[in-house]
Amino acid sequence: MPEKNRPLRFAIIGAGMAGILSAIRLRELGLDEFTVYEKADRLGGTWRDNTYPGLTCDVPSPLYSYSFAPNPEWSRHYSPGGEIQSYLEGVAREHGVERFMRFGEEVVSARFDDGRWQLESASGHRDTADVVIAATGVLHRPRLPALEGLDTFRGAVFHSARWDHSVALDGTRFGLIGTGSTGVQIVSALVDRVARLSLFQRTAQWIMPLENPSYSEEEKAAWRKEPARAVELHRNLGELFSVFSNAIVDADSERMKAVEQMCLDNLENNVHDPILRERLRPNYRAGCKRLVISPDFYAAIQRPHAELVNEAITRVEPEGVRTADGRLHPLDVLVLATGFQTDAFMRPMQITGRGGRTLAEEWRLRPSAYLSISIPEFPNLFMLNGPNGPVGNFSLIEVAELQLGYILQLAARLRSGEAREICSTREALDTFEAARTEAARTTIWMTGCKSWYLDDRGVPASWPWPFSHFIDEMRAPRPDAFELR
Ligand code: NAP
Numbered sequence: 001m002p003e004k005n006r007p008l009r010f011a012i013i014g015a016g017m018a019g020i021l022s023a024i025r026l027r028e029l030g031l032d033e034f035t036v037y038e039k040a041d042r043l044g045g046t047w048r049d050n051t052y053p054g055l056t057c058d059v060p061s062p063l064y065s066y067s068f069a070p071n072p073e074w075s076r077h078y079s080p081g082g083e084i085q086s087y088l089e090g091v092a093r094e095h096g097v098e099r100f101m102r103f104g105e106e107v108v109s110a111r112f113d114d115g116r117w118q119l120e121s122a123s124g125h126r127d128t129a130d131v132v133i134a135a136t137g138v139l140h141r142p143r144l145p146a147l148e149g150l151d152t153f154r155g156a157v158f159h160s161a162r163w164d165h166s167v168a169l170d171g172t173r174f175g176l177i178g179t180g181s182t183g184v185q186i187v188s189a190l191v192d193r194v195a196r197l198s199l200f201q202r203t204a205q206w207i208m209p210l211e212n213p214s215y216s217e218e219e220k221a222a223w224r225k226e227p228a229r230a231v232e233l234h235r236n237l238g239e240l241f242s243v244f245s246n247a248i249v250d251a252d253s254e255r256m257k258a259v260e261q262m263c264l265d266n267l268e269n270n271v272h273d274p275i276l277r278e279r280l281r282p283n284y285r286a287g288c289k290r291l292v293i294s295p296d297f298y299a300a301i302q303r304p305h306a307e308l309v310n311e312a313i314t315r316v317e318p319e320g321v322r323t324a325d326g327r328l329h330p331l332d333v334l335v336l337a338t339g340f341q342t343d344a345f346m347r348p349m350q351i352t353g354r355g356g357r358t359l360a361e362e363w364r365l366r367p368s369a370y371l372s373i374s375i376p377e378f379p380n381l382f383m384l385n386g387p388n389g390p391v392g393n394f395s396l397i398e399v400a401e402l403q404l405g406y407i408l409q410l411a412a413r414l415r416s417g418e419a420r421e422i423c424s425t426r427e428a429l430d431t432f433e434a435a436r437t438e439a440a441r442t443t444i445w446m447t448g449c450k451s452w453y454l455d456d457r458g459v460p461a462s463w464p465w466p467f468s469h470f471i472d473e474m475r476a477p478r479p480d481a482f483e484l485r
Contacts, residue, residue, distance in 0.1 A: 006417050010034035011119055011129035015101050017047020018135035018384035020088055025404055035127060039106035043092055045137050045478035047085040052163045054189025055081035060292040063395045066091060070230035072223030078212045105419045109350040112379060115420055131411055134346045134383045141341040145177060148315040153334055160337040162450045173330055175321055178337030179205050184297045186337060191300040198329045199301060201310045206263040206286035211295045246466045248287050251444040260286040270298040279310050284449035332407040342452045343367055345386060353378035368457050370424030370432050370481060371473055373403055379421035382407040388436060388472050390463040402474040410477055419484035428481035439464040
């Protein structure tokens with residue numbers, strides 16, 4: 001006899017954007033039996049960790065918002081990181097979910113035992129849950145460069161996601177490694193404060209010069225009065241952004257060519273010295289790496305006291321950075337904007353599924369999950385923004401909302417008593433992965449560059465189809481893709 005409305009206890013891991021979302025949705029459904037575990041002492045995830053000067057989200061703010069919490073107070077089209085952090089804190093407060101969060105509690109292991117998940121935290125706290133939602137994020141474990149002598153540097157050195165605000169920057173000789181979205185934003189923000197800026201570039205980037213206008217008081221007042229307008233703006237921007245996300249999955253599309261032309265015009269028209277222009281010119285197609293958006297990077301790097309260094313770094317010395325031409329670049333501060341370990345997901349958490357199978361075994365080759373959500377033999381464990389889902393210059397909030405809607409449909413089947421254990425079948429995952437790998441061939445990410453989108457085989461660890469296809473998949477789980485026990 002199925003047990004109707006079986007009470008379920010949920011454990012949510014991570015109190016970032018996706019963990020907050022999960023908590024709010026569970027409460028809305030009246031499912032108050034849950035705890036959000038967070039290793040840090042505050043919520044916010046990537047927006048808590050990243051506080052570097054110039055941090056701005058390059059997804060339009062009305063789109064980088066929860067669909068149920070439009071925010072008429074965004075100051076700009078692309079909001080500063082601090083505003084997003086405040087927004088997340090405000091939404092969590094308004095929805096009363098902070099009290100479900102246990103801070104400073106890092107889950108170190110989760111074991112599926114006798115139909116339930118047994119969790120343990122670093123402090124020794126234990127919990128039992130029917131369903132685990134892993135909302136552990138993608139860009140949160142800093143990747144430090146393996147540079148000889150890094151620990152001998154006498155100045156201040158830190159990763160961009162661990163900004164040391166006690167270090168004075170004004171008037172310093174400032175060095176920065178990395179020219180991704182982060183590095184470019186830091187250069188623009190700091191160039192006029194430091195005495196000398198050396199940007200160590202390993203690979204040139206295509207730069208899309210989008211301006212970042214402020215919202216006027218009239219616009220904000222109108223949204224406050226009529227929140228429906230903000231919702232409409234959200235939808236319209238979503239459609240606009242899907243144009244871009246559709247372009248990148250079709251490398252030969254006219255739209256992709258238009259994006260490339262904009263980046264090329266930016267380089268040709270705004271970098272005046274032909275030698276510098278060539279050093280800034282990427283040798284791969286625009287969009288192959290994540291497109292960097294900046295209206296002022298080229299102006300910043302052409303300031304007289306700024307230098308683009310594209311000789312390879314040979315080592316770090318107590319006084320600064322030595323490059324392959326033998327030159328020492330003396331520095332007071334060295335920032336590592338060198339990105340993240342993007343294939344970590346829930347790891348290093350020890351996760352053991354059915355029959356003692358570990359996640360380390362399951363992901364021995366590389367991370368994978370059916371539709372980026374479910375792993376065979378790991379029942380009732382679901383991921384938000386897991387491996388191979390949609391990434392790109394668009395809103396991961398929208399992705400998480402769609403995925404959570406899907407996960408809650410699966411959880412409803414556990415509640416109804418239809419099943420006690422649900423996970424994707426091995427066949428569903430294999431079929432999905434084969435189709436995904438095949439479709440990835442025609443995406444812009446495979447046109448010949450190195451990026452964090454590519455896995456160890458050089459296959460994009462991403463959703464290679466139009467975003468509309470993802471929306472369709474998220475409408476309802478396919479019955480044959482899941483094993484119910
Ligand atoms: P990233 O895109 O991975 O860029 C890392 C940079 O560091 C690259 O230029 C890389 O060079 C360089 N690098 C890494 N190791 C190096 C080494 N050993 N020596 C020299 N250079 C090295 O990291 P990120 O800029 O932090 O951005 C990560 C992601 O965060 C972005 O793709 C985006 O999704 C997100 N993000 C978004 C925003 C935004 O919304 N505006 C802002 C920041 C970050 P190579 O190119 O040669 O590998």
